[in-house]
Amino acid sequence: MKTEMAAIEIRNLTYKYQNAEAPVLQNLNLTIEKGEFALVSGPSGCGKTTLCRCLNGLIPHFYGGELEGEIFVDGLNVRETPPAKLASHVGLIFQNPENQLFSFNVERDVAFGLENLGVPPEEIRRRVDWSLELVGISDLKDRAPWELSGGQQQKAAIACVLAMQPSIIVFDEPTSFLDPLTARGIFDVIAKLRRKLDLTVVVVEHRLEALAAHASRLILMDHGKIILNGEPRKILAEAAERLSLKVGIPSVILLHRRLSKLGILEGLTPLTTSEMAAQLRGVLNRD
Amino acid sequence: MIRLEDVGYVYPGGVEALRGVSLTIGERSSLAIMGRSGAGKTTLIKHLNGLLKPTSGRVTVDGVDTRKATVAKLSRKVGIVFQNPDHQLFAETVEDEVAFPLKNFGFPQDEIKARTEWVLELFNLTRYRKHSPLTLSGGEKKRVAMASIVSWKPKYLVLDEPTLGQDRENKLRLRELFEEFMEEGRTIIMVTHDVEFAAECGFDVALLVDGKVSALGSAREILSNVELLKKASLAAPQMAELFLELEGVEAQPVFTVEEAERLILSRLMSGSGRP
Numbered sequence: 001m002k003t004e005m006a007a008i009e010i011r012n013l014t015y016k017y018q019n020a021e022a023p024v025l026q027n028l029n030l031t032i033e034k035g036e037f038a039l040v041s042g043p044s045g046c047g048k049t050t051l052c053r054c055l056n057g058l059i060p061h062f063y064g065g066e067l068e069g070e071i072f073v074d075g076l077n078v079r080e081t082p083p084a085k086l087a088s089h090v091g092l093i094f095q096n097p098e099n100q101l102f103s104f105n106v107e108r109d110v111a112f113g114l115e116n117l118g119v120p121p122e123e124i125r126r127r128v129d130w131s132l133e134l135v136g137i138s139d140l141k142d143r144a145p146w147e148l149s150g151g152q153q154q155k156a157a158i159a160c161v162l163a164m165q166p167s168i169i170v171f172d173e174p175t176s177f178l179d180p181l182t183a184r185g186i187f188d189v190i191a192k193l194r195r196k197l198d199l200t201v202v203v204v205e206h207r208l209e210a211l212a213a214h215a216s217r218l219i220l221m222d223h224g225k226i227i228l229n230g231e232p233r234k235i236l237a238e239a240a241e242r243l244s245l246k247v248g249i250p251s252v253i254l255l256h257r258r259l260s261k262l263g264i265l266e267g268l269t270p271l272t273t274s275e276m277a278a279q280l281r282g283v284l285n286r287d
Numbered sequence: 288m289i290r291l292e293d294v295g296y297v298y299p300g301g302v303e304a305l306r307g308v309s310l311t312i313g314e315r316s317s318l319a320i321m322g323r324s325g326a327g328k329t330t331l332i333k334h335l336n337g338l339l340k341p342t343s344g345r346v347t348v349d350g351v352d353t354r355k356a357t358v359a360k361l362s363r364k365v366g367i368v369f370q371n372p373d374h375q376l377f378a379e380t381v382e383d384e385v386a387f388p389l390k391n392f393g394f395p396q397d398e399i400k401a402r403t404e405w406v407l408e409l410f411n412l413t414r415y416r417k418h419s420p421l422t423l424s425g426g427e428k429k430r431v432a433m434a435s436i437v438s439w440k441p442k443y444l445v446l447d448e449p450t451l452g453q454d455r456e457n458k459l460r461l462r463e464l465f466e467e468f469m470e471e472g473r474t475i476i477m478v479t480h481d482v483e484f485a486a487e488c489g490f491d492v493a494l495l496v497d498g499k500v501s502a503l504g505s506a507r508e509i510l511s512n513v514e515l516l517k518k519a520s521l522a523a524p525q526m527a528e529l530f531l532e533l534e535g536v537e538a539q540p541v542f543t544v545e546e547a548e549r550l551i552l553s554r555l556m557s558g559s560g561r562p
Contacts (some may be wrong), residue, residue, distance in 0.1 A: 017422050020418070020422070042454075043454040043456065044411075044424065044426035044427060044430070044452060044453055044454045044457060045411075045423075045424060045426070045427055048424070049424040049425065050424075095452065096371055096373060098371060098373070099373070144300075147298070147300055147302060148325070149324045149325035149326075149329070151324020151325065152324055152325055172425075173425060173451075173452060176425070176448070176451045176452060177324070177370070177448075177451075178324060178480070179322070179323045179324050179480045179519070179521060180480055180482060180520070180521050180522040181323070181517075181520040181521065181522055182323065182324055182520055183480075184522070206426075206452065206453070209525055244455065245455050245459075246454055246455065246456065247454070247455070248454065248455055249455075250525060251524070251525045251526050251543075251544050251547075252525055252526075254544045255526070255529075255544045255547050255548060258544065258548050259548065259551065262552075264551070264552075264555070273525060273528045273529045273532055274532060276529055277529055277532040280529075280551065281533065283555070284533075284551070284554055284555070
């Protein structure tokens with residue numbers, strides 16, 4: 001049964017892994033609208049990865065455990081929907097690309113999901129080429145995944161999910177294995193795809209400096225709960241005040257905060273170096 | 288001292304991953320190996336404990352040619368934490384995982400207990416001691432992998448992407464550990480994309496481009512050189528980028544928020560604020 005609702009809707013979610021003493025998610029509520037770019041962050045162990053696993057049905061269908069509350073993704077009740085069906089609605093990119101690749105060459109890996117869905121061969125070819133091109137690894141399509149570096153592997157994993165053209169893509173620290181400039185390229189691609197294809201994007205990341213400017217929303221978690229949720233600029237300003245050990249606050253924001261306290265700057269919290277540079281120019285050029 | 292002399296490595300499939308790498312890594316030193324994905328960084332560190340033997344050239348650890356020693360023997364001195372913790376973790380519980388190498392190296396029982404406690408606490412893992420490593424998140428698994436190598440205090444600690452999935456607090460702990468290890472005369476070698484972390488730790492930086500060392504110097508020197516960084520697909524630390532944007536290539540290298548604040552204040556005081 002599919003009903004018209006937000007892209008992701010979570011109500012009173014509490015989840016405990018099998019044999020664990022304490023729940024890792026506690027009474028969590030979250031609504032993400034269609035077309036949003038939600039960035040999720042928080043200290044290691046706060047439940048970010050567990051939340052991602054709830055969105056594509058790995059929890060509870062694979063991990064078991066005790067789940068209370070409701071999770072709706074693209075209108076589907078995750079608890080009642082088989083993972084195979086969920087796969088064409090929501091794609092998940094893991095922290096570790098090796099968990100996602102298994103074929104003898106990249107092209108076959110990217111085609112695999114589409115073959116399973118019974119997509120016609122011509123369309124498969126088109127979509128495989130398209131997604132490899134998007135992540136910039138067309139030249140690697142004949143290579144075996146184990147011959148690739150970590151970064152190249154993650155790009156192949158992203159291509160696999162892109163090829164399925166789901167309406168929601170969840171990225172669990174997708175740039176962990178990528179060098180910074182390549183990571184920026186990937187984030188630009190994600191942002192572009194989201195606009196072009198009307199995707200809903202959820203990205204879990206520690207490095208906020210590369211992503212905060214892309215996101216429509218920032219969600220901060222701690223101890224299995226959402227502690228801050230809102231417009232990235234506002235949330236980061238607040239987090240810089242009291243959460244700087246738990247969340248990697250971009251250094252432009254820390255600098256801005258110091259200079260604001262000294263009465264030197266009074267503009268908005270900057271999300272990028274360019275925004276910060278513009279404010280500083282204003283002050284340094286003043287006579 | 289670890290010496291790499293004109294090291295070349297070709298994978299069995301024919302991919303040439305290292306093309307004449309020469310490096311000397313002294314005692315009590317700290318080196319960050321940086322570069323784009325596929326530059327050969329992981330291949331290089333696999334040479335440090337003999338896991339890979341050079342196709343050409345030679346690697347010596349404290350004078351011993353890695354071709355002439357077993358990996359088991361070299362590992363006592365050179366402990367490597369790989370990028371992907373799933374390649375390393377296998378025990379039933381976090382505690383067993385950490386204690387395993389200590390048992391293997393024949394540490395006495397009370398020493399095993401003390402060291403296990405120490406690393407579990409250090410890596411913020413005490414509450415997971417009875418959990419299976421496989422139920423943990425990526426960042427937590429990474430810390431288990433690090434704990435199980437740090438516990439035996441190798442003379443050369445080699446870490447592939449140690450800050451992967453780590454929050455600020457864990458990064459600070461890692462930095463303190465590095466300082467402690469170096470004071471004890473140990474050497475830290477890390478492969479990392481985390482320019483901010485490399486800059487704040489003040490490691491030397493070897494930039495790897497296409498299987499060759501294209502630059503070697505202090506973090507300050509290398510991480511402020513935009514041309515070099517571009518070749519290696521790295522971005523300068525955010526503070527350095529900010530000043531590059533404000534003042535162009537003539538900008539003074541600035542790495543930390545504190546330095547940036549001082550510089551801006553001094554510009555304002557002296558009235559020479561023109562960027």
